[in-house]
Amino acid sequence: MSHARNDGPDGVSKSEIPEAPGTEVPGAPDHAAPGTAPGAEPGARPPAAKPAGRPGKGKVKSTRISGTWVAVIVAIVLLVFLLVFILQNLDTATVHFLGASGSMPLAVAMLFAAIAGAALVALxxxxxxxxxxxxxxxxR
Known part of the structure; x- marks a missing residue:
């Protein structure tokens, strides 16, 4: 009954017999090759292993909410830079527009000009x- 355990003719298990490198027989099935299925063709690649981590989970898809969250963070950073710009440019400037004139901080005048330009582009x-x-x- 030694063949039931896949033993050799002398009663020693084949898994206990060490193989010397380079002693493989071409065309012979390789029983010691890890990851190969029984009956697989010689030289065939083993099946690809799944990546480590959460099983069955790939890259997380981005959603509209996550995109909105990123946009809010970018907007907050831009508003902080705008506030710093306004606080550093508080020198008074005289503004003339369509016959009207007035004085206001330079940064505020530039902010109004930028808003007017954005509104024109949006229209x-x-x-x-x-x-x-x-x-x-x-x-249609």
Whole structure:
């Protein structure tokens, strides 16, 4: 009954027989190769191992909430820089616009100019979006 335990002819288990490097027989099944399935072709790659960590879990997908959270953090950082800019540029400047004039801190005047420019770009962009939507409805 020695063959039931996969023993050699002398009663010693094949797993206990050390093999010398380079003594493999070409074309012979390699019983000692870890990760190979019985009956697999010689030289075939073992099945790929799953990465360590949580089983069945890959990279976590980003969500709209996480994107919003990142945008809020970026906005807070920008507002801090804007506050520092305003506090460092409190020199009074005289502003003339369409016949009206007034004096205000330089940074506040620049902030108003930036807001006015952003509003102008938003109006033009909004008009273009409406134009494209109107064309898309006509094509249907």
């Amino acid at each position: 033009i962009g909004g008009a273009r979006i409406l134009q494209l939507r109107k064309q898309a409805r006509r094509r």
